[in-house]
Amino acid sequence: MKFIVNGSALRKSILFLLVMTVPALAWGQKKTPSAPPKPSAPAPHASAPAHTSAPSHAQSPSRPTQGSTGHTSTASPGRPGSSAGTTTNGRPGTTTNGRPNTSTTGRPNTTTNGRPSTSTNGRPSTSTNGRPNTKAGGANGRPGTTNTAGKPGATNNGRPGGTPPNKAAMSHTPPGRQVSLKGGGSAHIRPNGQIRSVNRNGMQISHGMHGGRTVVGTHNGARVVTNGRRGGYVQRAYVTRGGRSYYSRTYYYHGAYRSGVYRGYYYGGRPYYGYYPAYYYRPAYYGWAYNPWPAPAPYAWGWGGAPWYGYYGPAYYQPYPVYPSAAFWLTDFMIAASLQAAYEAQNNAWLRPDAGDAILWASLAPMAAPAETAKLSPEVKQQIAEEVKITLAAEQAEAAKGKSNSSGAQPATSNEAPPALDPKFKVFVVSSDMSLVADGDECPLSQGDVISRTTETADGDGNVNVKVVASTKQDCAVGKEGPVSTDDLQEMYNQFREQLKDGMGELAKKQGTGGLPKAPDTSTVDGDVPAPPPDKNVEKTLQDQQAAADQTETEVKQEAASSGGGGAQ
Numbered sequence: 001m002k003f004i005v006n007g008s009a010l011r012k013s014i015l016f017l018l019v020m021t022v023p024a025l026a027w028g029q030k031k032t033p034s035a036p037p038k039p040s041a042p043a044p045h046a047s048a049p050a051h052t053s054a055p056s057h058a059q060s061p062s063r064p065t066q067g068s069t070g071h072t073s074t075a076s077p078g079r080p081g082s083s084a085g086t087t088t089n090g091r092p093g094t095t096t097n098g099r100p101n102t103s104t105t106g107r108p109n110t111t112t113n114g115r116p117s118t119s120t121n122g123r124p125s126t127s128t129n130g131r132p133n134t135k136a137g138g139a140n141g142r143p144g145t146t147n148t149a150g151k152p153g154a155t156n157n158g159r160p161g162g163t164p165p166n167k168a169a170m171s172h173t174p175p176g177r178q179v180s181l182k183g184g185g186s187a188h189i190r191p192n193g194q195i196r197s198v199n200r201n202g203m204q205i206s207h208g209m210h211g212g213r214t215v216v217g218t219h220n221g222a223r224v225v226t227n228g229r230r231g232g233y234v235q236r237a238y239v240t241r242g243g244r245s246y247y248s249r250t251y252y253y254h255g256a257y258r259s260g261v262y263r264g265y266y267y268g269g270r271p272y273y274g275y276y277p278a279y280y281y282r283p284a285y286y287g288w289a290y291n292p293w294p295a296p297a298p299y300a301w302g303w304g305g306a307p308w309y310g311y312y313g314p315a316y317y318q319p320y321p322v323y324p325s326a327a328f329w330l331t332d333f334m335i336a337a338s339l340q341a342a343y344e345a346q347n348n349a350w351l352r353p354d355a356g357d358a359i360l361w362a363s364l365a366p367m368a369a370p371a372e373t374a375k376l377s378p379e380v381k382q383q384i385a386e387e388v389k390i391t392l393a394a395e396q397a398e399a400a401k402g403k404s405n406s407s408g409a410q411p412a413t414s415n416e417a418p419p420a421l422d423p424k425f426k427v428f429v430v431s432s433d434m435s436l437v438a439d440g441d442e443c444p445l446s447q448g449d450v451i452s453r454t455t456e457t458a459d460g461d462g463n464v465n466v467k468v469v470a471s472t473k474q475d476c477a478v479g480k481e482g483p484v485s486t487d488d489l490q491e492m493y494n495q496f497r498e499q500l501k502d503g504m505g506e507l508a509k510k511q512g513t514g515g516l517p518k519a520p521d522t523s524t525v526d527g528d529v530p531a532p533p534p535d536k537n538v539e540k541t542l543q544d545q546q547a548a549a550d551q552t553e554t555e556v557k558q559e560a561a562s563s564g565g566g567g568a569q
Helices: 002-032 281-291 307-312 326-347 377-401 486-510 538-562
Strands: 065-067 073-074 175-178 186-191 195-200 203-207 215-217 221-226 231-241 244-251 254-269 268-277 279-281 427-429 432-437 441-445 452-453 463-472 481-485 524-526
Touching: 065 463, 175 538, 186 231, 186 538, 195 538, 215 538, 221 538, 231 538, 244 538, 254 427, 254 486, 279 281, 279 377, 281 326, 281 377, 281 486, 307 326, 326 377, 326 427, 326 486, 377 427, 377 452, 377 486, 427 486, 432 481, 481 486
Parallel strands: none
Antiparallel strands: 065 073, 175 186, 186 195, 195 203, 203 215, 215 221, 221 231, 231 244, 244 254, 254 268, 279 524, 427 452, 432 441, 452 463, 463 481
16 A cells, blocks of 8 residues: 555656756757658649759758758758758747748748748749849749849759749840830830830831830731831731631731731630741652652752852851752751841941941942851751741642541631640741840840740749850850840741741752652642732831831930930930
8 A cells, every 4th residue: 555655746746847847948959950741742733844843852841941141051852942941050040830931031021821922832933042033034932033043952943843944034125224205105225325116106116136126016907017118018917717817917028928827826814826828839849858868969048159148158158068858958048048138238237327326338339258257057957947947848748638527617716825835846046136134234136146945934024034055246145044035036938938938949849850859740739818919018018117216216315315224326
């Protein structure tokens, strides 16, 4: 009995000690790192951009990662750079239920369920070192946001991967200043005082860095696009077939007219217009152009004495020595056509009101060749040739269906991506002067330069990221990366399709001569939507828009001067 009583007293003593020990342990935990919370699965993504690589290592909750200040912290998967309790640099991380509510630097980091307030679904809204993302394309993983990649546990456009930093995505805001215009609209002025862009009363004016100007506006319901003093086009609604809208375009350049058909797309809340073949060749001719010839064919283009070739090649561009198939011949034809057009546009232009930087191009003597260029590599030419083959195969399939069964009979969708975003097409030859903003700076791109699309989905501003893969020294350096509007990219695709059609016509004339093998039937048949006759009023419409743009820019220069910072040129 005495033993039982003593045992009861002993149990009471133990209970008393436990009660006194618990507060001491709780106090001690304030200086002891808590275990990381149980990792939750990262939010799913619909699709990853083409340039985003998969994570190189699977992260465990205890894997050390670098926070934004360079101090090592313990990160949980899917939450880049966040603290999982306290940091290992000795700075306490006050927690609630084991979830941190301060950053690794001791600065408040108000969280909800352990997720930093500076992110959405695990996507940080600020860059490393606390620099905010500059929006030129969108947030939440859209091109144009700051990239925190390159540090273990960080993300690339909101997707885990730890890939090298994408510097081109760090700042997409062009240098210069923005001017709010009287009566509405805005203008962007470059640091040298030149007008970069104007958006006013439905008219958009863009100046290239080499002096060219593009104006887009609307006149009597028609889309009007002018390119400097050389010309442009007028686009009007044409016909509707199978629920799809088709538009006619009449181009005017140097006194000559031509017309074509374009199909309408509506994607991401914006309209786009894609080239639509008004006629097709016979299927056998496409097959002959696509497949290898019995033997490689030599061909002499006769460009040796041409001024444009003296300017660009052979430092920048050289044709293939022989042609294993027509696809490679067509590739050289299309590249040469782009370079020749670019040379003529620059060499024949005079000092004009739209040359805001007061550049006077030599109009008689050939331009001097650039001192140095980034040569158009065989790899880039091969990519263009592959896209030629893809297009030949697609047109052969359409030609084989016959007129009554062509793609025009298919109903349209309300959110159909334009062909420029087709994953099979990534390399584009620049079709007109434009500029690229990369690393907070601006550089020019000219017709004949080559870019590669690095993202497949347009951001909230209708932009996709591209990387320069070939250019002359006067233009953006190879490797520069930044946003380009999907509309501009689609126009590059349209030129590609038109030049390919012209090349097929030229090849049909020259097949069987000059070393080229003989082709099968090269006759043509009309498509579902044949091209209308050219609109002979287009020249006057383009002239009127140029005059309106001149007046608008005169007003912009005055307002920019009165707003301070110097006048626009």
